[in-house]
Structure formats: C-alpha cells, structure tokens
Amino acid sequence: MIGGKALKDSLKRLGAHDGVRGVIITNMEGLPISSNLNAEKTEVISALVTSLVGKAKRVVDELGEGGMNFLTISTPAGEVMVAPEEDYILIVLRG
Amino acid sequence: MSITVRQFDEILSDVIKSEPGIKKTILVDRTGLTIAHVSKFSYYPVDVDGIGAIASAVFCASEEQGKSLDVGDLTIVTSEFGDGKIFAAGAGKGVLCVITDKEVNIGMIRLTMMKAAAELAKVLDEFMAEKPAVAAGKTDAEREELRAALGELEKG
Numbered sequence: 001m002i003g004g005k006a007l008k009d010s011l012k013r014l015g016a017h018d019g020v021r022g023v024i025i026t027n028m029e030g031l032p033i034s035s036n037l038n039a040e041k042t043e044v045i046s047a048l049v050t051s052l053v054g055k056a057k058r059v060v061d062e063l064g065e066g067g068m069n070f071l072t073i074s075t076p077a078g079e080v081m082v083a084p085e086e087d088y089i090l091i092v093l094r095g
Numbered sequence: 096m097s098i099t100v101r102q103f104d105e106i107l108s109d110v111i112k113s114e115p116g117i118k119k120t121i122l123v124d125r126t127g128l129t130i131a132h133v134s135k136f137s138y139y140p141v142d143v144d145g146i147g148a149i150a151s152a153v154f155c156a157s158e159e160q161g162k163s164l165d166v167g168d169l170t171i172v173t174s175e176f177g178d179g180k181i182f183a184a185g186a187g188k189g190v191l192c193v194i195t196d197k198e199v200n201i202g203m204i205r206l207t208m209m210k211a212a213a214e215l216a217k218v219l220d221e222f223m224a225e226k227p228a229v230a231a232g233k234t235d236a237e238r239e240e241l242r243a244a245l246g247e248l249e250k251g
Contacts, residue, residue, distance in 0.1 A: 029200060029201040029202065030201055031201055032202075043202065047203045047205065047206045048203070051200050051202075
C-alpha cells in the first residue's frame, strides 16, 4: 500500500512538470485518494475517468490485446493521460 | 403543468441506465412512503416498500446525527454489504435510494445520484405544491357554500 508521503511526493513531482494542470490519484471505485485540484473537479474527473478505464479495459480484453497499460485522450485544451495500475489510477491533465 | 409519477420514473430510469451495476432505484418521501421505483432485473422478489422505508429512516437518522454534531447537510449515506451496496441521497422532500452490485464505480454512482437528486427535488416540490384535483375542481357556488358553512361553524 502506497503511503501518504509517497503520494504527496509523486503529486509534487508530476505537478512540477511543464504544462501539467493537475494530477489525481484515484482508486478503482472512482473515489479520489490524492489530488492537487479542487475537490469538486477531482470528484468529477475521478468518477468519469475510472468509468472510462473500465470500459476501455473491456474493449482491450474483447480485442485480445493482452491488457491496457496507458490511455491518452487528446483534447483542444491539451491531453488527459491515464495510467491504470492494479489498485490505483493515475490521471494527469496536461496542456 | 401537472406532474405525473411518470416524470419520477423517467429520472429513476436515467439513473439505473447510467451504470451497469445498479439494480434498483427507489424514491421515497421523508416518512418512508414509496413514490416511485424502477428495477433493472428481478433477480429475486424484493420488498421495495420496505427497503425504501428503511433507507429513508437510515438517511433521516444520519441527518439528525449530523445536525447534533453541526457538521452540515447530509449528501449521501452508503451502506456496504458483502454482495452489494445501498446508497441513499437527499432529494429535497424525498430520499433517493439506489441498490447496486458489489463491484460498482462509487464515484460515478455518487455523481449520478447528486445530479438526479437535484432534479427530483425540483419535481417533488412542484408535485407536492399542486392542489388536489378535488379542491381545484370546485365551482364558485361550491366555494360560497363552503364559506357559508364555515361561517356558521365559527358563529356556533
């Protein structure tokens, strides 16, 4: 289990990169664990992205691609980068 | 415009369709009476009225706890069981109850419920503010008669 300090350090490190607008770590149930965005935005993004990850994983399984490692959503505002792990999902908004 | 139970059903149907794990949605009033309910599948016979009444009681009890502790308004009560979850959210004069499988996206359920609860609160307010059809249909003569009878009673 990842500790509180490690989470904070990861957030700080990722948030310090150029163009990063926000970093969220959420569990697989869509409940945010850590974030550097406001609470309301964090809750909405966590829920929606987790739902999307679930659907994307089902697509990858159906296609027999052997699992999903990373998901990128390209938008006019920049990028939403999603890294799903076994118990957590890391979401980075950049652009 | 007259509000029908169908409007409640529509909102509850939207909730049930929003996430795969949702089995039932029930709208009850604060006294525990069922206003409307929608189910995805009939897995097994369920006493919807009983479930709704308990959900309302649990929500109102938690709300009282919150008032005693002065921790603000209650948004959602979540009960987690071995094989499923029950969520209850305040919807104005009612309580929205959602019954789900064990594996659900809690974040999405919360978002969906908060959105639906706001819509339901609005419709419920209009629904409860509507005059009963009998009173609304009274003619002027009938109203006069009632007024006269009331006047008689007051005199007596």
